[in-house]
Amino acid sequence: MAGKQVQVRFCVPDLQKERANCSFNKEEITNIFDGGEHNTETRRKLQNIIFSDPNLQDPIPPDYMSHEQRYENELRKAVYVMKKFMTDPQLQDIGGGPEAIKWMYNSILRHAIHKDGNPLMLHFGMFLGAIMGQMSEEQQAEWLPKAMSGEIIGTYTQTELGHGTFLRGLETTATYDPVTDEFIIHSPTITATKWWPGGLGKTSSFAVVMAQLHIRGQNYGPHPFVVQLREHVTHASRPGITVGEIGPRLGLNSNDNGFLRFDNVRIPRTNMVMKHSKVLKDGTYVKPKSAKLSYGVMVLTRVGICYDVCWQLMRATTIATRYAAVRHQSELEVGEAEPQIIEYQTQQYKVLPMIASVYAIWFAADTLRHTYMEVQKNINKGSDLDLLPELHASSCALKALFSTDVTDGISVMRLGCGGHGYLASSNLPRIYTSTTPSQTYEGENTVLWLQVARFLIKSFREASKGGRLQPSVAYFKNHQTQTRRITDLSNSGLVSGYERSVLSMLEAVAKQLQQYSEEGMRYEHAWNACSVRLVNVAKVHARYIVCDQFVKALAKYEGSSGVRQIMDQLCRLYMIYSVTNDQGILLKSGALTPDQCNLLEEELGELLAALRPEAVNLVDAFDLHDEVLDSTLGAWDGDVYNRLYNEAMKSPLNKVDVPDAYYKYLQPLMKSNL
Ligand SMILES: CCCCCCC/C=C/C(=O)SCCNC(=O)CCNC(=O)[C@H](O)C(C)(C)COP(=O)(O)OP(=O)(O)OC[C@H]1O[C@@H](n2cnc3c(N)ncnc32)[C@H](O)[C@@H]1OP(=O)(O)O
Numbered sequence: 326m327a328g329k330q331v332q333v334r335f336c337v338p339d340l341q342k343e344r345a346n347c348s349f350n351k352e353e354i355t356n357i358f359d360g361g362e363h364n365t366e367t368r369r370k371l372q373n374i375i376f377s378d379p380n381l382q383d384p385i386p387p388d389y390m391s392h393e394q395r396y397e398n399e400l401r402k403a404v405y406v407m408k409k410f411m412t413d414p415q416l417q418d419i420g421g422g423p424e425a426i427k428w429m430y431n432s433i434l435r436h437a438i439h440k441d442g443n444p445l446m447l448h449f450g451m452f453l454g455a456i457m458g459q460m461s462e463e464q465q466a467e468w469l470p471k472a473m474s475g476e477i478i479g480t481y482t483q484t485e486l487g488h489g490t491f492l493r494g495l496e497t498t499a500t501y502d503p504v505t506d507e508f509i510i511h512s513p514t515i516t517a518t519k520w521w522p523g524g525l526g527k528t529s530s531f532a533v534v535m536a537q538l539h540i541r542g543q544n545y546g547p548h549p550f551v552v553q554l555r556e557h558v559t560h561a562s563r564p565g566i567t568v569g570e571i572g573p574r575l576g577l578n579s580n581d582n583g584f585l586r587f588d589n590v591r592i593p594r595t596n597m598v599m600k601h602s603k604v605l606k607d608g609t610y611v612k613p614k615s616a617k618l619s620y621g622v623m624v625l626t627r628v629g630i631c632y633d634v635c636w637q638l639m640r641a642t643t644i645a646t647r648y649a650a651v652r653h654q655s656e657l658e659v660g661e662a663e664p665q666i667i668e669y670q671t672q673q674y675k676v677l678p679m680i681a682s683v684y685a686i687w688f689a690a691d692t693l694r695h696t697y698m699e700v701q702k703n704i705n706k707g708s709d710l711d712l713l714p715e716l717h718a719s720s721c722a723l724k725a726l727f728s729t730d731v732t733d734g735i736s737v738m739r740l741g742c743g744g745h746g747y748l749a750s751s752n753l754p755r756i757y758t759s760t761t762p763s764q765t766y767e768g769e770n771t772v773l774w775l776q777v778a779r780f781l782i783k784s785f786r787e788a789s790k791g792g793r794l795q796p797s798v799a800y801f802k803n804h805q806t807q808t809r810r811i812t813d814l815s816n817s818g819l820v821s822g823y824e825r826s827v828l829s830m831l832e833a834v835a836k837q838l839q840q841y842s843e844e845g846m847r848y849e850h851a852w853n854a855c856s857v858r859l860v861n862v863a864k865v866h867a868r869y870i871v872c873d874q875f876v877k878a879l880a881k882y883e884g885s886s887g888v889r890q891i892m893d894q895l896c897r898l899y900m901i902y903s904v905t906n907d908q909g910i911l912l913k914s915g916a917l918t919p920d921q922c923n924l925l926e927e928e929l930g931e932l933l934a935a936l937r938p939e940a941v942n943l944v945d946a947f948d949l950h951d952e953v954l955d956s957t958l959g960a961w962d963g964d965v966y967n968r969l970y971n972e973a974m975k976s977p978l979n980k981v982d983v984p985d986a987y988y989k990y991l992q993p994l995m996k997s998n999l
């Protein structure tokens with residue numbers, strides 16, 4: 326059943342044909358990703374307003390702008406949107422609730438308006454996140470209105486030149502002076518220089534600064550403080566503050582990532598962020614319920630990254646799938662017309678598992694978000710923090726898995742578009758460069774995998790003692806009784822295959838750790854000597870979580886049978902794609918036999934063929950506006966060749982037939998060779 330849009334808009338015949346027979350209700354799928362029918366309606370209204378606003382257009386394609394122009398252009402749009410969003414009655418009236426607006430706004434703005442980074446992103450993400458999640462109620466009352474109105478703009482400054490991963494190694498100090506009731510913020514060394522925070526270079530007037538808290542000579546570890554960096558009105562950097570931008574990056578070049586140094590800068594004691602830990606006037610330190618609660622903003626951002634990369638994958642798959650339906654190349658049979666490249670099974674294998682991955686990521690991210698909300702509720706109620714290790718481990722696992730899967734997936738989508746995928750106008754290069762840093766920021770992925778492994782090893786030991794297990798590792802309780810082989814290849818059978826593989830890997834690595842310890846190696850060194858295996862088991866556990874969540878989400882799905890059927894096929898594809906990619910692991914652990922792997926590979930081919938006719942409709946159902954795609958190859962109408970040609974015409978080199986550079990360099994060379 327085709328949606329309304331499909332019937333009225335022009336598109337090339339190849340896409341018309343693809344859209345003519347759709348076996349499911351696309352709108353129902355759109356509603357899933359928007360979080361309900363009402364949200365879809367709200368998002369579309371917002372899109373119409375935003376995309377028809379001339380103030381949000383770029384004067385020239387950002388690729389042809391200088392570094393300064395890009396920054397200025399994005400800041401102009403970001404400030405305009407902020408003001409418009411807060412004051413325009415049209416936007417106020419749209420409704421949908423703050424949650425809906427927030428998610429939709431993030432996706433529309435981040436991906437369509439701010440094409441290569443937004444100088445206010447950290448303000449809206451982590452600065453506001455720190456105010457709302459880490460400040461006491463009195464502090465929120467003071468800071469939130471200022472931050473919401475734009476009176477102050479802030480960022481989150483944690484990473485330093487010398488340390489990003491190792492928070493305990495941060496060197497910036499916040500020393501309490503009880504005489505003046507102030508903290509003295511200081512950067513004692515060059516490596517203490519804050520380095521990387523988004524919006525820090527030229528945009529932010531304030532920052533949440535992570536610094537080592539010192540009271541009367543004792544170090545209480547990293548804590549967050551609010552520090553004013555720039556003067557009101559003049560925006561000049563304040564005395565004792567040295568701040569600037571760190572220079573061009575692989576991508577996200579419109580966001581002024583910055584550096585920052587403090588020379589004994591004094592701030593009031595009450596600028597310490599004090600929801601969880603406090604320093605009283607007399608210098609008494611009030612401990613938090615858990616030392617790790619001050620890392621909460623990172624956890625929230627890790628959850629956000631799971632959704633963020635999912636949107637990026639939706640964009641990349643939409644572009645590559647539509648292109649694959651429009652592009653004709655080679656011959657399937659000699660002398661026959663060139664087929665659409667999507668007819669090649671290898672091309673289907675590029676796009677279809679990535680479309681299925683979008684669903685897998687979305688459902689797992691949703692479960693993670695609910696765990697986050699539950700933990701947050703418990704923190705606010707002052708009740709126990711039992712779920713904190715679960716949240717930490719799952720958010721590390723899913724952030725690391727999805728940022729890697731999606732970065733790799735986008736690369737495959739680019740390759741799937743051949744040479745044209747390498748053109749900036751396809752937008753695949755920028756989608757890639759905007760996504761790959763998510764493997765580094767908010768916890769470098771290897772480091773996060775090791776955090777997951779730490780949780781797994783602890784849980785494994787707990788299971789052997791018959792102890793209590795967190796939900797994501799509840800399956801460990803069976804570990805001594807289960808045989809390794811699975812006998813049925815259904816989805817739940819394959820999930821069980823992953824469980825058994827994790828347990829088998831854990832058993833082996835735990836044994837190796839034990840052996841090293843018995844040989845006299847210190848535990849930390851034994852851990853390091855096993856860390857490649859530890860990372861590997863963490864990855865398999867993460868894949869288990871995602872497969873398990875996908876199956877569970879579908880079991881609860883109450884929509885139409887058409888959508889249910891297509892999602893079942895996608896789930897099956899995701900399962901088999903994952904298992905066949907991991908078959909070495911599953912074979913080694915004894916969960917699968919080579920014959921079973923062969924059966925799964927056969928089924929994979931059948932699924933690709935079954936899903937091939939639905940490919941374009943599946944990406945249409947993501948309902949990404951052409952402005953969100955921003956791609957010559959992925960637009961809804963499929964008019965790829967005219968768009969490619971027209972975009973090339975925008976190159977400044979094409980303004981004149983013979984450029985000045987010819988007269989300066991080439992002509993003298995060519996003349997001298999006459
Ligand atoms: C939507 C898109 C937005 C994109 C914007 C992105 C902008 C980017 C911003 C940034 O990058 S901000 C900077 C982010 N930096 C990091 O993420 C640093 C990564 N490092 C860490 O998180 C930690 O240092 C560490 C690697 C987890 C280790 O921390 P630490 O050394 O202090 O811990 P340990 O002493 O080793 O203790 C580990 C102990 O603590 C538990 N734990 C660690 N972190 C957390 C947490 N966040 N929540 C709960 N628990 C935590 C951990 O499980 C261990 O527990 P036990 O095993 O001892 O029980």
Ligand SMILES: Cc1cc2nc3c(=O)[nH]c(=O)nc-3n(C[C@H](O)[C@H](O)[C@H](O)COP(=O)(O)OP(=O)(O)OC[C@H]3O[C@@H](n4cnc5c(N)ncnc54)[C@H](O)[C@@H]3O)c2cc1C
Pocket residue numbers: 447481482483484487488489490491520521522523577582762765766767768769770771772775
């Ligand atoms: C685009 C972008 C935006 C950012 N925005 C912000 C921001 O707004 N605010 C902010 O504070 N920071 C920000 N960062 C910084 C980011 O959080 C750090 O870069 C990240 O946490 C990694 O730290 P690092 O750079 O020190 O890498 P390192 O920790 O030095 O990593 C280098 C290598 O060492 C390995 N390694 C390190 N420790 C271990 C270990 N214990 N075990 C095994 N291997 C290890 C890593 O796996 C990696 O291969 C941003 C970074 C980027 C790229």
